Amino acid sequence: MPGGDQPPESRTLELVDANGSRRVRKERRYLFVVLEAQRPFSGGARFAIDDVDEILIGRGAQRSFDTPAGAPRTRVLTLPDKVVSSRHARIVAEGDGLYFEDLGSRNGSRVDDITVPSRVSLGHQSIIEVGGTFLSIHASASEGAPCRDVDFARAPAPSLGLATLLPDYETRLADLAQVAIVDIPILLLGETGTGKELLARAVHALSYKSGAFVPVNCGALPSTLIESNLFGHVRGSFSGAARDEVGLVRSSHRGTLFLDEIAELPRPSQAALLRVLQEREVLPVGATKPVPVDLRVVAATHQTIESADDRFRADLFARLAGFTLHIPPLRDRIEDLGVIIAGIIGQHGDPMRGLKLATPLARALLSHDFPYNARELQQLLSVGAALVREGELDLKHLPEGRLASKKRTQPGLESPVVLDDDTRALKAELVQHLERSGGNVSEVSRTMGKTRMQIHRWMKRFGVDPAQFRR
Template sequence: MQSTLSNTRSDDDASAAPATGPTLYVALEGERPLAGGLRLSLAGVREVHLGRGPARSWTREGDVATLQIPDRRMSSRHARLLQEDGGFLLEDAGSTNGSFVEGLRVESAAIDQPTVITLGATCFILNPAELVPVGTSANLDTAKLASVPRGFLTLVPQLEQQVQRLVRIALAKLPILLLGESGAGKEVLARAIHEVSGRKGPFVAINCGALSPTLVESQLFGYVRGAFSGANRDEPGLVRTSSGGTLFLDEIGELPPAAQATLLRVLQEHEVLPVGANAPVPVDLRVVSATLKPIHDSPQFRPDLYARIAAYVHRLPALRERLPDLGILVGALLERVAKERAAELRLSPELATLLVKYDWPLNVRQLEQALSVATVIAQENLLRPEHLGDALRATRVSERPPAAASAPPSGGSAAPRSSPESPSARPLSEDDARLRPVLEAALTKSRGNVSEVARSMGRTRMQIHRWMKRFGLTPESFRG
């Protein structure tokens, strides 16, 4: 475990600012949703060929690389990425099923911001300027990390760095406070901390917000027979039950003041006084706490208790902040909700794209519910958007703004494509007013050949694509 999760940075690099680097993620394979994800550094790569292959593989010769995915919906030579002028160009290579950018089919598209690309049933995320901490491994395939607890798996470089630190803390006995939105996976991470800690006792989870105010102390700290009416036998309580293991206090900010005072003494003295007892009982305690929002300045929470539970604070990102990890999560959740059937399930290209593009306001819990509904409704092994029921309907109606314009319908007009909402409808600056007709004339003359336009205007193809995006033009509109 320690070798698998060993820190990827030296301590000397701990304070170094992260650099930016182009990064390509295999976020989700629709044909193999249990396959996990892949992170690839595109630093120094001029061209990437993407296509179908017998296995997921990444090869590189000089500045040209090839990424193969075992996706039967992909063509063997499906598309290519070209890095130039501070961004990337995606060019379809005459594939059978087309190339899609943010859910829209394109023949070519300029990419200069984090963008979802769908080829076949596989979703990629291309980030031209990913933040990469110093010392982070260039490439990472989660399929090769089977021994790592699910709560620690991530492809996101900055989160990977934080997880490496958390692993070192987990191996110690320091108390940890987890901060994160509802459904972000705090208990899953707490269980992972317990797993790598090597502690032999049980993992005991307590929702502090659900404890009965009148019984909280007896529930937490136990009681002896005869301590109160109905106490017919000794009960160790949840704290003593976790001795030798890990006590997970979820929603610790909801713990009543009286119980806070008692818990503080337990953490200070490493002993519990059960209700009705005369002598304390020693405990070997390791506490991991969690809360939705910071409690360090809450008037309802004791600052001395906070100091005891928050030796190390770790913030869990929301799912929308770690979308490259979607394949990791989908695989783990399908195995949980579909069990033996999980290995036979596939995702349609439309569903895979929808899952990667969605904002997930309720985080991993919402993803689990959506997959649970889909596996129950689907009578076949191919899951489609309609199998989600109403869970994500809002996203299907109102999608994110596309990163590139779609191709015109078959038989559409050769006139430049624009609409009242498109960039071309905005008031043009004086320079743009002069540039647009020149660009349109060059596109008309070349019949939408961007490379020819770039040569004739003495600019890079990336710049031509940026201008077309600014004016709401597509090369397909000039190929009639």
């Protein structure tokens, strides 16, 4: 057994609850197959590795994660990747750390964009490249984090909005699925492009409601016709009202009303919407008698509306937030990149079915920040798939500069950043760790207790190039 006769101890976190009591919680460790460049339609996989000392990685007929006979603390990860050697690499647990070793593979290995000469330490969310397949290690300390293995190559993934490999987010999505069958308002919070409408549609499908799913962009409603569009009107109630209109709220009767960008709804209209939620009835413009409605409301916004201010009513927020889900941005769920790509391919059908990614493109996607999230990823793949005529989708098929502009910046290429005392101290600490580790971003990530992506963001902000520290 590597590192001695005793199994490695699981990492623990000391937590303080609301009453000030201290408790220790074990971390769960997972190995992710993030993306297979030659089989992007296969989705990703997650394997629990809490009780594993060694993971052997090599080529096989299909993706699998098995325990060899007589070696209960060893796993064998096989990948149907022609660029992976039959005995390519291994990951070993020693003490509290994880280490990656290339076993003399034909095409070599990379960890966090650095070619591995023989052995390197792995940090939280390190990206491991073997052949054209990308792996990652992820730890979760959440109570109830799932321990089951998931492989979307063997079982179909849930609908695109509900598909994830991240343990903590999977738990929240399972909660959302439970809430979906109960008539409780749902509030979705997340950046633009994170898939709020996809989740709202998934909620509607899970609710088995017989009515329609009616999406409404509150920010796009004409300011003078908001209440007429939402609540309907009767003929003659205003100039141009030539006939009765039921409005968007009544159109979702016995279905789901999705109110996107709810924070953009003016306060007067918020009061009318509050009445709909409280009384389950709507008063069309110009009418004297309210009309009963039966509907589920799912609201969404990329803005912060928790606190009462002049923009949003606190009582309406309380009504909308029966169940609140925060959707993480794509840059914080990079382990889901392959899952999302597979979902996008599935949506497009035959035109994308045989799509393959060149390894440099896959590498660029994994290091990209995706400021516009899954929507940006979908657009990149759609444009690239339309332009590739044969072979693999590569960087040259994408709009010029779309990925290159997000690469880590070399020193001196950005304008100087004015730093306060705390920020200067952070930069000094970062540089110190880079010097000690020889520019090993994974080791710095582990030492500072931050994600690899955060370390890269700091390096970009401070104009620090890890290559200058490599020995």
